[in-house]
Amino acid sequence: xxxxxxxxxxxxxxxxxxxxxxxxxxxxxxxxxxxxxxxxxxxxxxxxxxxxxxxxxxxxxxxxxxxxxxxxxxxxxxxxxxxxxxxxxxxxxxxxxxxxxxxxxxxxxxxxxxxxxxxxxxxxxxxxxxxxxxxxxxxxxxxxxxxxxxxxxxxxxxxxxxxxxxxxxxxxxxxxxxxxxxxxxxxxxxxxxxxxxxxxxxxxxxxxxxxxxxxxxxxxxxxxxxxxxxxxxxxxxxxxxxxxxxxxxxxxxxxxxxxxxxxxxxxxxxxxxxxxxxxxxxxxxxxxxxxxxxxxxxxxxxxxxxxxxxxxxxxxxxxxxxxxxxxxxxxxxxxxxxxxxxxxxxxxxxxxxxxxxxxxxxxxxxxxxxxxxxxxxxxxxxxxxxxxxxxxxxxxxxxxxxxxxxxxxxxxxxxxxxxxxxxxxxxxxx
Ligand SMILES: *Cc1c(COP(=O)(O)O)cnc(C)c1O
Ligand code: SF4
Numbered sequence: 001x002x003x004x005x006x007x008x009x010x011x012x013x014x015x016x017x018x019x020x021x022x023x024x025x026x027x028x029x030x031x032x033x034x035x036x037x038x039x040x041x042x043x044x045x046x047x048x049x050x051x052x053x054x055x056x057x058x059x060x061x062x063x064x065x066x067x068x069x070x071x072x073x074x075x076x077x078x079x080x081x082x083x084x085x086x087x088x089x090x091x092x093x094x095x096x097x098x099x100x101x102x103x104x105x106x107x108x109x110x111x112x113x114x115x116x117x118x119x120x121x122x123x124x125x126x127x128x129x130x131x132x133x134x135x136x137x138x139x140x141x142x143x144x145x146x147x148x149x150x151x152x153x154x155x156x157x158x159x160x161x162x163x164x165x166x167x168x169x170x171x172x173x174x175x176x177x178x179x180x181x182x183x184x185x186x187x188x189x190x191x192x193x194x195x196x197x198x199x200x201x202x203x204x205x206x207x208x209x210x211x212x213x214x215x216x217x218x219x220x221x222x223x224x225x226x227x228x229x230x231x232x233x234x235x236x237x238x239x240x241x242x243x244x245x246x247x248x249x250x251x252x253x254x255x256x257x258x259x260x261x262x263x264x265x266x267x268x269x270x271x272x273x274x275x276x277x278x279x280x281x282x283x284x285x286x287x288x289x290x291x292x293x294x295x296x297x298x299x300x301x302x303x304x305x306x307x308x309x310x311x312x313x314x315x316x317x318x319x320x321x322x323x324x325x326x327x328x329x330x331x332x333x334x335x336x337x338x339x340x341x342x343x344x345x346x347x348x349x350x351x352x353x354x355x356x357x358x359x360x361x362x363x364x365x366x367x368x369x370x371x372x373x374x375x376x377x378x379x380x381x382x383x384x385x386x387x388x389x390x391x392x393x394x395x396x397x398x399x400x401x402x403x404x405x406x407x408x409x410x411x412x413x414x415x416x417x418x419x420x421x422x423x424x425x426x427x428x429x430x
Contacts, residue, residue, distance in 0.1 A: 006234050006275075009047040013038045016045075025056045036084045037070035040100050040107075041331060042150040042160035045069070049149050049231055052273050063267045063306075066299045068149050074332035079103045101163065109158035111330040116369070119179055126175050133371070133393050136188040137179070142171045143203050144196035148231035151266070153297055153336045155328040156194065173207045180216035188221040190262065197228035201241040205248050212255040222257050227264040229290075233279035246286050253287035263319065266294045267301050268310040277317060284318050293323035296343045296364060297336040307350035311358040324363030326375075329414045337413040340364070340387065344375050362392055368415045370429050371395055378408060386421040387412075391429075399429050 013035060016022055022031065034043065045068045053064040060071065072080065086099045119129035119137065130138040150160055180186050189211070196204060211219060228235045236242055252259040261283065265271060283290060292314050294301065301307065311321045324347055327336045338346075343364040351359060366373045371394030379388050385408035391399045405421035412418055420427050 006048055006238065008232070008234070008239075011045045011047070011050065013043055016043075019050060021050055021054070021056045025059050030060065033072040033080075034070050036080060036087060037072065037074050039083055039087065039096065040075060040079065040103050040161075041070055041152065042154070042157050043070050044147070044160075045149040046232065048234070048275070052275065053230075053269060055269075063300045064269055067151055067153070067266055067297075070152060071299075071335065074152060074335045075103070076334075079106075097162070100161070104158060104161065104163060107332075108330045109163060111155055111328045119183075121175070121179055121182060126179060128171075129176060129179055131179075131183070131186070132395060134185040134397055136190060136393075137183075137186050138190050138192050139176055139207075140192060140194075141196055141199065141203075141207050144191065144199045145194040146198055147193065147195040148198060148228055148235075151227070151264075152332060153295060153300070153327055155330045157331045159194070173210045176207075177210060177214050177216040180219050182217070184217045187218050188223060189219060190223040190225055192225040195226050195228060195231075196224050197226040197232075197235055197245075201244040201248055204245075208248060208252060212252060212257065220258060221260065222252060223260045223262050225262040225264070229261070229263050229276055229279055229283075230265055230270040233273070233275040236279040236282050237275060246282060249283065249286040249288045258289075259287075260289045260291050262322070263290050263292050264294060265292050265310060265314070266297065267306060268313055271310065271313045271317065280317050280319065290319045291322035292319050293325065295325040295327045295336075296338055296346060297327055298338050299336065302338055302342070302346065304346050304349040304353070307346060308353045311350065311354050311361060315355070315357045321358050321361035323365055324361060326364050326366045326414065328367065329416065333413075339410060340375055340412050340414075341378065341410050344378065365392055366415050371399065373415060376403065379405075381405065382422070384408075384421055387418065394429070396429070402428075404428055 011019055016034065017031060049064065049068055055062045059065045075083065082099065082103060086096060117130040117132040119126040119131040128140045128142065130140070145159060147160075150157070176189070180189070191207070208222065211222065234242065236245060249259060270276065280290065296302065301310075307324070314321050326340065326343055327333055327338070347364050351361070362374060364375050370391070372392040373389050374392045376388040376390055379386055386405040387408055388403050388405055390401055390403045394400050404427060406418040406427075407421050409417060409419075
């Protein structure tokens, strides 16, 4: 039975040295590297993650510690030294920010043309909507552009460190509704961020209720992309609007829409607390489904057992495994990158070890400019060793499902490392 009524406490660079576990378990050197890296990449965590998810006797290797705390290896020696030197001088905030931004701009802060898919009505940009795949639009509500804690690998990291020009967001739902009416191919909207579940339920309802009422275009499926189950399950348990959240979910279902939480879980430890298991039960009781996704990350979940256990546990709890992603080419990618060959091998072995109910998971998949590219296998064709790939999702729907081939490369970590097989100059979609 869970009765843990947690009061939300946010921990950032400003107050992390006051946290008991940090005082007890981290050396001065570790604390300093959190400061150095945390001045470049975002750092925010809360008392639930610190008290219940991190196993402090296993720090620094603990996967959730790696997931949430900046680590020295996340910056190159040169950038680390630059920031370390800057911090040792008595610089003003704005001078420090200039140095930090200088480094950030060299870490590919805007990967895979995020800004290329902005929706338009009559040539006017709708900055809060990205529309890349015909049936699905991403919606960025303006008050959902932060998270309950920050993931060290996050490809949206630049928006959390105040590089405002890269931030997408929309205040009102009216333009979204107009856009869906004008684009009948759209059946799905994904609320994303940040994390839309940081919004108050009242705010979230102010976006969702108009959809239920106006039923724009052919909208059928509403998805909420969230890591709140992992970082703050009390959102569905004991927060003061927790019950309102569940009532909102019920309203969506009763209106005949499908509602799915696209829940981000990176490691089975995030599924192990009473709080998260209880939150999952409450959500499922509303008729909402929960699908799960995660990138495969060095230092966090680079092993078969972590994945097989995570998928098995998800099925046991009533969740539907959905995507395994490859870490994007941004931020601390070098720290997290796993060769595509290794990602495939972990995916295959984990997939082979779970029941058919968990084999709903797709991947390993790279979210590229062209679409979501899945690595299917390593084959030998005409005496050439190749990666066999296909699109799961594509800008052009006709590209989906057709296998294509790249030269085998054991070091490749991302699509940009791959060359077409059979001496061809370009991939068919280029
Ligand atoms: C992954 C993704 C979607 C959703 O794709 P599904 O295959 O329908 O889950 C939508 N838009 C973008 C930009 C995406 O990356
Ligand atoms: S919760 Fe999602 S958006 Fe927020 S930091 Fe983690 S991966 Fe990024």
